[in-house]
Amino acid sequence: MAPNHGLLLYEGKAKRIFDSDKKGQVLVEFKNDTTAFNALKKSSLKGKGILNCQISSHLFELLEAQGVDTHYLGLVSDSWMAAKRVEIIPLEVVVRNIAFGSLCKETPITEGTELSSPLLDLYFKDDSLSDPLLTEARLELLGILSNNQRNEIETLVRKVNLILSTFFEKLDLILVDFKLEIGINAEGRLIVADEISPDTCRIWDARADSSSDRILDKDRFRKDLGGVVEAYAEILKRIQEISPNPRIYK
Amino acid sequence: MAPNHGLLLYEGKAKRIFDSDKKGQVLVEFKNDTTAFNALKKSSLKGKGILNCQISSHLFELLEAQGVDTHYLGLVSDSWMAAKRVEIIPLEVVVRNIAFGSLCKETPITEGTELSSPLLDLYFKDDSLSDPLLTEARLELLGILSNNQRNEIETLVRKVNLILSTFFEKLDLILVDFKLEIGINAEGRLIVADEISPDTCRIWDARADSSSDRILDKDRFRKDLGGVVEAYAEILKRIQEISPNPRIYK
Numbered sequence: 001m002a003p004n005h006g007l008l009l010y011e012g013k014a015k016r017i018f019d020s021d022k023k024g025q026v027l028v029e030f031k032n033d034t035t036a037f038n039a040l041k042k043s044s045l046k047g048k049g050i051l052n053c054q055i056s057s058h059l060f061e062l063l064e065a066q067g068v069d070t071h072y073l074g075l076v077s078d079s080w081m082a083a084k085r086v087e088i089i090p091l092e093v094v095v096r097n098i099a100f101g102s103l104c105k106e107t108p109i110t111e112g113t114e115l116s117s118p119l120l121d122l123y124f125k126d127d128s129l130s131d132p133l134l135t136e137a138r139l140e141l142l143g144i145l146s147n148n149q150r151n152e153i154e155t156l157v158r159k160v161n162l163i164l165s166t167f168f169e170k171l172d173l174i175l176v177d178f179k180l181e182i183g184i185n186a187e188g189r190l191i192v193a194d195e196i197s198p199d200t201c202r203i204w205d206a207r208a209d210s211s212s213d214r215i216l217d218k219d220r221f222r223k224d225l226g227g228v229v230e231a232y233a234e235i236l237k238r239i240q241e242i243s244p245n246p247r248i249y250k
Numbered sequence: 251m252a253p254n255h256g257l258l259l260y261e262g263k264a265k266r267i268f269d270s271d272k273k274g275q276v277l278v279e280f281k282n283d284t285t286a287f288n289a290l291k292k293s294s295l296k297g298k299g300i301l302n303c304q305i306s307s308h309l310f311e312l313l314e315a316q317g318v319d320t321h322y323l324g325l326v327s328d329s330w331m332a333a334k335r336v337e338i339i340p341l342e343v344v345v346r347n348i349a350f351g352s353l354c355k356e357t358p359i360t361e362g363t364e365l366s367s368p369l370l371d372l373y374f375k376d377d378s379l380s381d382p383l384l385t386e387a388r389l390e391l392l393g394i395l396s397n398n399q400r401n402e403i404e405t406l407v408r409k410v411n412l413i414l415s416t417f418f419e420k421l422d423l424i425l426v427d428f429k430l431e432i433g434i435n436a437e438g439r440l441i442v443a444d445e446i447s448p449d450t451c452r453i454w455d456a457r458a459d460s461s462s463d464r465i466l467d468k469d470r471f472r473k474d475l476g477g478v479v480e481a482y483a484e485i486l487k488r489i490q491e492i493s494p495n496p497r498i499y500k
Contacts (some may be wrong), residue, residue: 106375106382107392124357132356135385137369142357175275 003027003076013039014052014199020082024186029081030056030195040128043221049079051232052197056100057081057246058239059164059196066163068156071183071193074249077182082249086183086193090144092123092131093153095161096177099217100202106133112211117162120154126180152190153182160192168203171238173216176202198232253277253326253493261291264302272334274436280306280329280445286472288335288380301482302447307331307496308489309414309446316399316413318406321433321443324499327340332499336443336449340394342381343403345411348426350452351469356383362461368411372406402440403432406431409417410442421488423466426452448482455484 006025016029035042060072061204073082096103099113123131157180165175178201181194198217201225207216216231255277261446266279280299285292310322323332348364373381387440393491407430415425428451448467458464466481
């Protein structure tokens with residue numbers, strides 16, 4: 001059920017952001033809408049919004065407990081969370097532990113190759129340009145980040161990767177790669193924003209036998225493997241086994 | 251006319267490389283074949299091979315005179331040159347002075363924008379992957395270059411850019427961007443290889459009035475502007491006005 005909320009501030013492909021009556025805060029609604037390939041492929045998957053909202057809440061609380069600043073404040077209802085209002089940096093910050101997806105189309109590295117060190121890829125968040133990869137020189141040219149911020153982001157997301165990978169390992173889950181969006185708060189501090197869910201992470205099941213069975217993330221939708229919501233639910237189930245319920249924000 | 255040559259060692263889209271009877275040397279034939287968009291568009295343009303061979307020879311001699319090592323040894327006939335045998339690094343090293351082409355499809359920078367500092371882009375030379383852009387992290391991951399070699403290449407190509415831009419400016423020509431291929435010789439030294447021609451450079455005519463008239467490079471072919479060979483001939487004519495004939499190699 002939708003909580004009381006203010007005006008719609010922004011509608012993305014999988015979320016809506018609303019104004020809140022609390023200063024400096026927003027309300028985030030997780031939608032069932034699912035898109036892939038820059039929205040060329042679209043669907044609505046019943047239950048996905050709730051699952052991603054719950055999984056994200058768990059993971060934001062995990063990060064917070066380990067000293068990582070996030071925009072998350074708490075759950076408001078099944079598929080809504082309260083979050084701090086931040087200015088989003090127009091980058092998709094991707095960390096890869098195992099080569100998969102676009103990396104294997106853009107380099108001769110074979111799918112499934114474990115990377116000796118996690119690879120950081122920065123993409124310019126712009127649908128009209130299909131989110132192009134940015135080199136450090138292009139990043140500098142576009143003036144999106146200062147050199148200091150670039151290094152700060154690298155340190156931050158490598159820490160997030162370590163926390164998430166270690167946590168997932170305990171659940172027999174493998175964190176293949178993930179995308180973060182980073183916000184800047186009013187004090188200029190970098191903050192993990194957006195969501196952390198099977199829509200934005202590649203997560204494999206270490207208990208699975210086959211390479212298609214192991215996929216528990218949006219690749220099930222991209223590759224028409226079916227069982228998308230069931231896979232997301234499996235991730236939440238394993239998280240709930242070792243993790244307390246996310247807090248309710250009032 | 252083809253000189254005496256050994257076996258065909260390599261055939262590229264615009265050149266053939268043959269073995270030479272001299273140790274450590276090859277013979278390079280410049281073809282009339284012209285391709286664009288990863289060879290999706292093809293043609294043969296009479297006279298192009300000779301023009302590119304002559305322009306390249308002039309520019310290699312210019313670089314050599316300013317202390318830049320190149321693979322060039324001298325002209326053998328109109329469309330053939332002798333060159334040192336080198337191992338080519340599988341990179342397309344692109345330097346951009348003015349934003350044009352793929353940069354403007356992959357960033358919000360408008361065509362024609364003068365860049366405050368020349369931009370260096372490294373692409374992985376692999377037709378099957380459509381020559382993808384490499385970040386520094388991906389370059390390191392692929393193990394193509396050591397960090398030292400990466401920095402050495404940057405210094406080298408920035409020097410080449412300065413020499414070529416200054417030279418073209420004297421001819422009322424604007425060097426928009428260009429691609430170099432770099433070889434490594436038997437002693438591990440980095441050497442400018444391949445060709446430097448209107449096939450591999452964007453060159454604009456500072457004397458032209460309109461934005462399509464000013465194009466004197468392969469964009470005339472890419473954009474179906476016609477007059478490709480005439481444009482290349484105009485570049486050679488201006489070079490010949492201030493530059494001695496390239497040496498004949500025996």
